[in-house]
Amino acid sequence: MDFEVIKQNIEKDFNDVNDFNYLNLIKSKYLGKNGIVTELFRKLKDIQSEEEKREVGKKINSIKQMVEEKYEQKEQELILKKKSLELKDIDLTLPGYNIIKGNIHPITKTMEEINSIFLRMGFSIEEGPEIETEYNNFKALNFPEDHPAMDMHDTFYIDDKYILRTHTSPIQIRTMLKYKPPLKIIAPGRVFRRDAIDASHSTVFHQVEGFMVDENVRFSDLKGVLDLFTKEIFGKDLKTRFRPSFFPFTEPSAEVDVQCVNCKGKGCSVCKQTGWLEILGAGMIHVNVFKAVNYDPEKYTGFAFGMGVERIAMLKYGIDDMRLFYENDIRFLKQF
Ligand code: PHE
Numbered sequence: 001m002d003f004e005v006i007k008q009n010i011e012k013d014f015n016d017v018n019d020f021n022y023l024n025l026i027k028s029k030y031l032g033k034n035g036i037v038t039e040l041f042r043k044l045k046d047i048q049s050e051e052e053k054r055e056v057g058k059k060i061n062s063i064k065q066m067v068e069e070k071y072e073q074k075e076q077e078l079i080l081k082k083k084s085l086e087l088k089d090i091d092l093t094l095p096g097y098n099i100i101k102g103n104i105h106p107i108t109k110t111m112e113e114i115n116s117i118f119l120r121m122g123f124s125i126e127e128g129p130e131i132e133t134e135y136n137n138f139k140a141l142n143f144p145e146d147h148p149a150m151d152m153h154d155t156f157y158i159d160d161k162y163i164l165r166t167h168t169s170p171i172q173i174r175t176m177l178k179y180k181p182p183l184k185i186i187a188p189g190r191v192f193r194r195d196a197i198d199a200s201h202s203t204v205f206h207q208v209e210g211f212m213v214d215e216n217v218r219f220s221d222l223k224g225v226l227d228l229f230t231k232e233i234f235g236k237d238l239k240t241r242f243r244p245s246f247f248p249f250t251e252p253s254a255e256v257d258v259q260c261v262n263c264k265g266k267g268c269s270v271c272k273q274t275g276w277l278e279i280l281g282a283g284m285i286h287v288n289v290f291k292a293v294n295y296d297p298e299k300y301t302g303f304a305f306g307m308g309v310e311r312i313a314m315l316k317y318g319i320d321d322m323r324l325f326y327e328n329d330i331r332f333l334k335q336f
Helices: 003-016 020-031 036-046 050-088 106-120 170-178 219-234 287-292 309-317
Strands: 131-133 162-164 183-192 204-214 240-247 250-259 276-285 301-308
Touching: 003 020, 003 050, 020 036, 020 050, 036 050, 106 183, 106 204, 106 219, 106 309, 170 183, 170 204, 170 287, 204 219, 204 309, 219 240, 219 250, 219 276, 219 301, 219 309, 240 276, 250 301, 276 309, 301 309
Parallel strands: none
Antiparallel strands: 131 162, 183 204, 204 301, 240 250, 250 276, 276 301
C-alpha cells in the first residue's frame, strides 16, 4: 500500500465534502467497519517482523489521525456555513408583525384637555403633594375644627399631622404662600377619599383646581371663565348655570351646571329629566383663606373652582360607570 496515495485521496475526498451526509460517508469510507484504515490495521497482523510491524503501525495511526482531524475541520466549516446561510435566509419581503400602539388614558387625555383650555386663557399650572398636611387640606381653608369631612370615615389619615389630600384646594394655600398676587393658576392632581366604590365613586380620583387672585377680581370674572370653559369642553351651544351652594373656603359659593350634553337641555335619563348636569364647585375665595396666607383681604379678591376629571370625562364620552377607568381593560382604553 502506498501511504502517500492514501493521504492524497483523504485530502481530496474531504475537500469535495459539501454537506453533513457526505461528510459522514467519507468518514466511514476510511474509519468504518470495512473502511480503508480499518482494513490496514487488520492486515497488520500478517507482518512477521516485529520491527516492521511497529513502523507500519505508526504510519497507519498517523493516517487515522489525519482522517479524524480532517473530519473535525470540515464539520466546523459546515456548521459556520449553515449559520450564515440561516441569516441570509430572512425573507425581507414577508409582512412584519403588527405592533399594537398604546394610547393616552382617557383620564389623562381629559385632564390635558382641561389644562389646555385654561392655559389658553392665561392660567399657569401649579402642583402639590398627594400627602398633605391636615392644616393645608382643612384648617387653612376655613374648615371648622369639627367639620364632618375631617372625620376618619372620610379622610385617609397617615398620622395626626398628615393625610392623603381629599381635594386639590390645598394647592391654593401652597401657591398663595409661595407667590404674591396677581395669580391665575390651575392645579391638577390625584385626590383620595374613603368612599365606598360604585359607578360614580372611587377612593382615588382626579380634580382640576383653578383660582385667580388680584385687585378687583369679581364673581362675573368667574362666570366668564367657567362659561368659556364649558363651551370649549362640551360645545358652544350649551349654556351654564350657577346655583347657590356652600364650601367653607368660598363665599359666596356656587355649584355650576351645564346643559345636558346628551339631550341639550330637553330632559333625558342622563340628566334625570332636569336638562342640567352638575360639573363643578366654585366661589369667591373666603376672607379667612386670605388671612391664613397673609394676603390683605381689603386689597385682594379672588375666585376659585374645582372639578372632578372623571365626571367631566364620563359626561364627555358618555360613560356610565367610573370603574371602567381603573380596570385597564384594553378594549375600553383603546377607544380614546
Ligand atoms: N374642593 C371642592 C371639592 O372638592 C371644590 C371647590 C374648589 C369648590 C374650589 C369651590 C372652590 O368639592
